Amino acid sequence: MLTRRIGVLFSTTGVMSVTETAHLKGLMVAVAENNSAASAEVQLEPIIEDPGSVPDQYRTLAKKMVTKDGVAAIFGCCTSASRKAVLPVLARYGSVLFYPSVYEGFEYSPNVVYGGATPNQIVLPLVEHLLATEMSNIYLIGSDYVYAREINRIVSELLDESGGQVVGEQYLPLGSPPEAFRAAARLIDRTDPHAVLSTVVGEDTKLLYEAVAERGGARRVIASLTTTEAELAIMAPSARAGHLTAACYFGSLDTEENRTFRSLYEARYGHHEIPSIYAQTTYAQVHAYVKATLSAAKDDPKALLDAVRGLNYPAPQGAMTVDPDNNHVFIVPRLGRSRDDGGFDVIWQGDRVKPDPYLISYDRDLRPRAEH
Amino acid sequence: MASDNLSRTFIKALRTTQVVLLHPPDDDGNSLEHQLRRIGCRVRSFWPPPASPVRDADVVYFLADPEHPDLHQPYSDDRSAALIAIVAFESPLEVQAIVEANVHGTVAKPIQPIGVLSCLASAMSQHRYEKRLSARVEKLDELLKTRRLVERATQILATHRQISEHEAAAMLRRQAMNKQISLYEMATSIINADRLLGDS
Numbered sequence: 001m002l003t004r005r006i007g008v009l010f011s012t013t014g015v016m017s018v019t020e021t022a023h024l025k026g027l028m029v030a031v032a033e034n035n036s037a038a039s040a041e042v043q044l045e046p047i048i049e050d051p052g053s054v055p056d057q058y059r060t061l062a063k064k065m066v067t068k069d070g071v072a073a074i075f076g077c078c079t080s081a082s083r084k085a086v087l088p089v090l091a092r093y094g095s096v097l098f099y100p101s102v103y104e105g106f107e108y109s110p111n112v113v114y115g116g117a118t119p120n121q122i123v124l125p126l127v128e129h130l131l132a133t134e135m136s137n138i139y140l141i142g143s144d145y146v147y148a149r150e151i152n153r154i155v156s157e158l159l160d161e162s163g164g165q166v167v168g169e170q171y172l173p174l175g176s177p178p179e180a181f182r183a184a185a186r187l188i189d190r191t192d193p194h195a196v197l198s199t200v201v202g203e204d205t206k207l208l209y210e211a212v213a214e215r216g217g218a219r220r221v222i223a224s225l226t227t228t229e230a231e232l233a234i235m236a237p238s239a240r241a242g243h244l245t246a247a248c249y250f251g252s253l254d255t256e257e258n259r260t261f262r263s264l265y266e267a268r269y270g271h272h273e274i275p276s277i278y279a280q281t282t283y284a285q286v287h288a289y290v291k292a293t294l295s296a297a298k299d300d301p302k303a304l305l306d307a308v309r310g311l312n313y314p315a316p317q318g319a320m321t322v323d324p325d326n327n328h329v330f331i332v333p334r335l336g337r338s339r340d341d342g343g344f345d346v347i348w349q350g351d352r353v354k355p356d357p358y359l360i361s362y363d364r365d366l367r368p369r370a371e372h
Numbered sequence: 373m374a375s376d377n378l379s380r381t382f383i384k385a386l387r388t389t390q391v392v393l394l395h396p397p398d399d400d401g402n403s404l405e406h407q408l409r410r411i412g413c414r415v416r417s418f419w420p421p422p423a424s425p426v427r428d429a430d431v432v433y434f435l436a437d438p439e440h441p442d443l444h445q446p447y448s449d450d451r452s453a454a455l456i457a458i459v460a461f462e463s464p465l466e467v468q469a470i471v472e473a474n475v476h477g478t479v480a481k482p483i484q485p486i487g488v489l490s491c492l493a494s495a496m497s498q499h500r501y502e503k504r505l506s507a508r509v510e511k512l513d514e515l516l517k518t519r520r521l522v523e524r525a526t527q528i529l530a531t532h533r534q535i536s537e538h539e540a541a542a543m544l545r546r547q548a549m550n551k552q553i554s555l556y557e558m559a560t561s562i563i564n565a566d567r568l569l570g571d572s
Contacts, residue, residue, distance in 0.1 A: 091484065108410055108485045157381075326410055358489075360387055360412030 002042040004293060006031075006286075007049075007065035009076025009086075014053025015175045018203050019278055020078050022230040023100055024048070026279030027075055029264050030286035041294055044286070047071060055085040062089045062097075072301045073098060073289060075282060079201070080104065080146050083112070094301045096308075098289060100281035102225055102247070104150035105357040111301070113308050114328040115285045116277075117248050119154050120356040122225055125333040126197075126246035127158045129348065130223060135194035136164035141184060141208065142199035144171035151199045151225065154359070167193045176204060181211035189215055195244075198224040206235040213239035228276035232342040241340040248331040249277040249317035250344040258316035274343050277317075284315030288322070328355030382493055386412040389496075392429040393417045394443050395458055400483045404433065404458070407485040411492075429453040431496065433479070436470060437461060444473040451506070454499035456491065458483075476502075518556040525559035528566045 008027060010020035031044045047069045051057035058077060065071045066089060073096040077083040080103050090097055090111035097109075102116035130138065138159060142148025148171060156166050168191045172180055181204070188196055200208045205227050212220055213236070223244040229251050232240045251262065251274040261283055265275045275283075292307035310324040321330045330352050336344030391413045395401040401417065408415045416426070425446035426432075434443040436457040447455055457470050460481040470478060477495035479488065522544065529540035548558035 087486070106489075108407065110485065325406070358386075358411045359383070360410075 001040070002293070003045060004042055004073075004299075005045045005047055005069055005071045006289070007062065007069065007071040007074035007076065008046045009049060009051060009058055009061055009065070009074055010078070011053040012050045015204075016053040016078055016082075016202050018230055018234060019101075019201065019226075020053075022228075022276050022278035023075075023078060023282045025265070025269060026100075026275065026281065026283035027286055029261070029268055029279070030283040032268065033264055034286065034290055042290055044290070051076075051082070055079075055081045058082040059085040059089055062086045062095075063093075066093045066095045072096060072299070072304055075100070075285060075289075077101070078278075087112075096301050096304055098282075098285045100278065100285055102277075104147050104154075105359060106150070108326050108357060110305065110327065112327060113285070113288070113305075113322065114326075114355070114357075115281045115288075117225075117331050117333070118328055118355045118357045119151060120359055121331050121353045122246040122248065122333050123151060123154055124158070125335065125348070125350055126223055126225065126244070127155060127162070127164075129244070129246075129335055130195055130197075131162055131164055135221070135223075136162075137167045137192075137194045138164060139168040139170075139188050139191055139193035139196045140166055140199070141168075141170045141172070141188070141196060143201045143204055144173050147201065148199035152197075155197060167191045172200070172204065174202065174204060176207070178207050178211065181207040182214065184208070185211040185215050188212070188220065193220075195221045195223050198222050198227065200224075201226050202231075203234065205231040206239075209235050209239045209243070227338070228278060229274040229342055229344070230276040230278055232338055233273065237340050237342070240338050240342060243338045245336045245338065245344060246333065247277050247336065248333060249280045249315075250334060250336045250346055251275050251280075252336075252343050252346060253316065253334075255316060255318060257314050257318075261316040280316045284313065284317070284320060287315070288313040288320070323355050326355060326357055328357055330354055382496070383412075386492075389413045389492075390428060390430045391415045392426045392432045392453070394421045394432065394434040395419060396435070400458070400481050403483045403485070404479065404488065407483070407488045408492075410485070411489050413492075425450075427452070431456060431492065431499075433458055436466065436473070436478075438466065441469060444475070448473045448475070451502065454495045456495050514556075518554075518559070521559040521563065522555055525562040528562055532566075 010024040011017055012021050012024065031046055034040055035043050047065055049061045051061050062074055065074055075098045077086055077099055078101045083099055086097055087109055095111065097112045098115060099112050100115045105118045140152045142152060152169060159166055170184060198208060209222065212222060219242045221243060225246055227245050262275060288311060291313050292304055292311055296303040296307040308322055311322045313320050318332055323330060332352050333350040334346050335348040337347050338344055391408055393405055393415055396419045397417060405415050405417055421443055431454045432447045433456045436459050444455060447453055455475045456477045456479060457473060457475045459478050476498045477491045479491055525544055526537050526540045529543060530537045544558060548555050
C-alpha cells in the first residue's frame with residue numbers, strides 16, 4: 001500500500017485559530033475516514049504544525065515540511081497574507097498547496113489548488129440578492145487587510161453601477177477590542193443602512209455580531225461571506241439569528257455526501273458542533289488529493305498537479321470540478337439565513353458557476369433585468 | 373482600443389485590451405498567453421511573426437533573443453503600442469538590444485503567472501504617459517515654429533509699412549482674424565510674398 005505524507009499548516013493559536021481549527025478538524029475527519037477504510041489504497045500521514053497566525057511562520061514551516069519532511073503537498077493557510085507568504089516556497093520547490101479558503105481572487109499560481117469560492121461566484125449573488133430585496137444602501141465593515149479591501153472595492157463598483165450606494169466604509173485591525181465594535185455599531189446606527197456587509201473575519205466576527213445585537217430594536221441585517229457555523233458557535237445565541245451568508249456550503253445541506261460527512265464529524269467532535277464550510281472544504285480537498293494521487297503517473301508534485309487539473313471529485317457541497325484554466329473550482333452559490341441554534345437555513349441556491357479569479361466576464365449592473 | 377477606456381479603471385480596461393504576442397507556442401509562450409487570457413486580455417499569437425506589422429494592438433510582447441534581434445522593429449519605431457520584451461538572456465548584447473528597442477517593460481523566462489499583470493499595468497501606464505508627452509512635444513514644436521514665422525513676418529511688415537514691430541504684430545493678428553486663417557498661415561503667406569517680391 002502507498003503511504004503519503006501531507007503537510008498540514010493551520011493555526012490553532014492566534015487570531016485565526018477559530019477558522020483554521022475548523023479547517024484542521026475537517027482535514028482530520030477526511031484523513032481518518034480514508035485511513036480506516038477497508039478499500040483504502042493510500043495511507044495518509046499528516047505532519048501537523050501550528051504557525052500561530054503569523055505569516056512568516058507559515059513560510060518557515062512550509063519550507064521545513066517540503067525540505068525536511070519530504071511532503072509534496074501541503075494543506076493550509078486561510079488568510080491571503082499567509083498564502084502569499086508560502087507562494088515563494090512552492091515556486092522554489094515545485095510543491096503543491098491545497099488552499100481551502102474563500103479569498104479575493106486576482107491570483108493564479110500553478111502550484112496552488114484553490115478550493116474556495118472566488119468573488120464572482122459568491123459576491124455577485126449576494127449583492128444581487130441585496131438589491132432584489134431592496135437593500136441598496138450598504139454599510140461596509142471589514143477586518144483591515146487585503147481581503148476586505150478588495151471585496152469592498154468590487155462591492156462598491158457593483159453597487160455603484162446598479163443604483164445602490166455605499167453609505168459607510170470602515171476597517172478594524174484584526175483582534176480589535178469589543179469596544180471598537182460597539183463604536184462601529186453605534187456608527188452604523190447613525191448612518192442607518194439597509195444592510196451591513198461584513199468582511200470581518202475570524203474571532204472578530206463574534207464581536208461585531210454581538211455589538212450589533214446589543215443595539216436592540218429591529219435587528220439590522222449583516223450580510224457576509226465569511227460568517228459560518230464556526231463563528232456563530234462562539235457568539236452569544238441571542239446575537240446569531242437573521243443574518244445572511246453567501247457561501248457554497250452550509251452544514252444543513254441535505255446531500256448524501258453531507259450526511260456522511262456530518263456523521264463522521266459528529267462522531268469525532270460531538271453532536272453540539274455543526275461543521276462549517278471551513279471543515280467541509282479541507283475534508284473535500286483531502287479526498288481530491290487522494291483521488292489525484294492514485295491517478296498520478298508518478299510520486300512528484302508535477303504529476304500531482306497534472307492529475308488535479310480538471311479533476312472531478314465528490315464533496316458534501318456537491319460534485320466538484322477543478323477548472324483546468326485556473327486551478328480554482330466550479331461551485332454552486334448559496335445563501336443562508338442564520339438561526340439562533342447556530343445553523344443556517346438555505347434560502348437560495350444558484351446554478352454552477354465557473355471560477356473567474358480575475359473577474360473578466362461579469363456584468364457589473366446587477367439590477368433585475370426589467371429595470372435596465 | 374483600450375485607450376478610450378483608460379479613464380475607467382485599469383482592470384476593466386483589460387477586457388478590451390488587444391495584445392499581440394510574438395513568441396513561439398512553446399511552454400513559455402503558452403504560459404504567457406494563458407495568463408494574459410486569464411487576466412482578461414484579448415490575445416493574438418503569431419509565430420513566425422506576420423509579414424506586415426499588426427496595427428491595432430494596444431500591447432505587443434516580443435521575443436528578444438540573439439536569434440531574433442529585430443522582432444520589435446516595426447513597433448518600436450512607430451510607438452503606437454506598449455512594448456514588452458520577453459527575455460531569456462541578460463548578456464550585455466541582449467541588454468543593449470532592449471535599451472535600443474526602448475521597451476516599456478520586460479518579462480523574464482521562465483514565465484511565471486505572478487508579475488504578468490503588474491508588468492502589463494506599468495508598461496501600459498508608461499506608454500500612455502509617453503503618448504501624452506509626445507503629443508505635448510509635437511504641439512510645442514508647432515507653437516515654436518509659428519512663433520518664429522510670426523517674428524519674421526512682423527519684421528517684414530514693419531519694414532515695408534514703416535511702423536513699429538508692436539503695430540506690425542497687431543496688424544498681422546487682425547488680418548489673420550479677418551481672413552479667418554491661422555496666424556501660422558498668415559505669417560507664411562507674408563513671408564512667401566516678400567520672397568516673391570524680393571526675387572523680382
